[in-house]
Amino acid sequence: MMNTTSLTIEDIQQDVDSELENIQRELKEISLLVSQSRAEVDKLAQRNAQLAGQLRALNANLENVPRADIKALYDNAQDAQQRLFAMRGQLEKLQSDQSNLERLGRQLTSLRGALDTWITQRAGKNSMGMNGQLVLSRVIEAQEGERLRLSRQLHDEPAQALSNFVLQSEIAMRLFEKDPNLARTELASMKTAANATLQKIRNFIFDLRPMMLDDLGLAPTIKRYVDAFKEKTGITTTLQVMGTERRLESIREVMLFRGLQELLSNARNHAQATAITVEFDIDDYRARVQVEDNGLGFDPEAALSGESRSIGLAALKERLEVLGGSLTIDSQTGQGARVAMELPVGDTR
Numbered sequence: 001m002m003n004t005t006s007l008t009i010e011d012i013q014q015d016v017d018s019e020l021e022n023i024q025r026e027l028k029e030i031s032l033l034v035s036q037s038r039a040e041v042d043k044l045a046q047r048n049a050q051l052a053g054q055l056r057a058l059n060a061n062l063e064n065v066p067r068a069d070i071k072a073l074y075d076n077a078q079d080a081q082q083r084l085f086a087m088r089g090q091l092e093k094l095q096s097d098q099s100n101l102e103r104l105g106r107q108l109t110s111l112r113g114a115l116d117t118w119i120t121q122r123a124g125k126n127s128m129g130m131n132g133q134l135v136l137s138r139v140i141e142a143q144e145g146e147r148l149r150l151s152r153q154l155h156d157e158p159a160q161a162l163s164n165f166v167l168q169s170e171i172a173m174r175l176f177e178k179d180p181n182l183a184r185t186e187l188a189s190m191k192t193a194a195n196a197t198l199q200k201i202r203n204f205i206f207d208l209r210p211m212m213l214d215d216l217g218l219a220p221t222i223k224r225y226v227d228a229f230k231e232k233t234g235i236t237t238t239l240q241v242m243g244t245e246r247r248l249e250s251i252r253e254v255m256l257f258r259g260l261q262e263l264l265s266n267a268r269n270h271a272q273a274t275a276i277t278v279e280f281d282i283d284d285y286r287a288r289v290q291v292e293d294n295g296l297g298f299d300p301e302a303a304l305s306g307e308s309r310s311i312g313l314a315a316l317k318e319r320l321e322v323l324g325g326s327l328t329i330d331s332q333t334g335q336g337a338r339v340a341m342e343l344p345v346g347d348t349r
Contacts, residue, residue: 016115019108020105020108020112023101023105026101027105030097030098031098033094034094037090037094038091041087044083048084051080055074058073077173081169082166082170085165086166089165106250107251110249110250110254113251114251114323161194165190168190169190171186172186172187172190212224213253213254217245217247217248217253218257218280218287219282222278222280223239226278229264235268236276237276238278239278241281242280243281243282244283246282246345251323252345255323256341259327259341260291262312262316263289266312267295270295271293271295271296271297272296273293273294273295274294274295275293275294276291277291277292277293278291285344285345286342288340289340289341290338290340291339293336296336297335297336300331304317313327316341320341320342320343323343323344323346324343324344324346325341325343326341326342327340327341327342
């Protein structure tokens with residue numbers, strides 16, 4: 001992690017450029033691994049198809065085949081199936097990592113553009129103020145922290161799930177010889193667990209960086225996220241969309257979406273709200289997202305400064321101000337909260 005105590009704009013530019021180079025290098029390596037893994041999956045799939053044919057032929061002539069040959073064929077089929085399952089899991093993880101690296105590259109490219117704009121607006125100055133240094137360094141640190149969290153969660157949850165699936169498939173294969181009905185029950189259980197794990201991973205990826213944010217823009221993504229939040233938490237959450245839907249710069253769309261995630265998370269985890277209203281309004285000059293809840297409320301001044309400051313709200317305020325925006329808070333202890341983010345629309349896509 002970079003040293004923020006003596007950070008300059010040139011340091012930040014170099015750090016972003018270096019990270020972009022690392023991403024490009026990692027993407028090349030992952031692309032090669034994806035290609036190799038895909039080829040191995042195809043090979044194993046063909047092998048499994050051949051063994052499946054042999055098993056069908058064996059079942060049709062079971063009485064005339066030596067027991068040792070039957071056991072050997074079933075062992076080979078089980079081993080091939082486990083290898084195929086594991087390799088498919090590896091391929092899916094590599095493809096997911098590849099996709100997330102590509103998205104991170106786009107984010108850093110947008111950040112690089114924001115840095116260039118920062119320099120242009122302050123032409124003639126030799127250095128940045130300390131506040132600007134800390135804001136931009138926090139942006140990069142937040143991205144690195146998000147990347148680390150992604151790496152850990154994708155490594156832990158899918159790896160554990162795959163281990164369980166391999167174990168269940170092995171149990172099912174053994175049961176087929178003794179109790180086919182129980183084996184089918186085990187396979188049905190494995191299918192249910194696989195679907196649940198897949199949905200968890202999809203939800204995690206959506207929370208981290210929904211692809212529809214890049215494809216469709218901010219308004220549809222906010223609608224989808226609010227619906228998912230309401231379903232997952234059980235909190236009464238309503239959304240009002242006003243103005244004319246339009247695309248913004250990627251960095252501005254990401255900023256507002258991340259801010260919405262932060263505000264909804266605060267309303268759920270800290271304010272203990274039972275009802276939330278989200279408003280999204282956009283016109284030719286600015287985009288505004290407001291979150292109002294009926295929760296416990298708080299002291300806005302304390303949340304943004306001093307020892308009791310909220311790191312999330314303070315960092316969000318600083319990031320918005322970097323792009324010429326603002327964060328306004330209207331809240332009192334015991335009387336809920338209304339927090340609004342506002343950004344100039346900037347260049348559109």
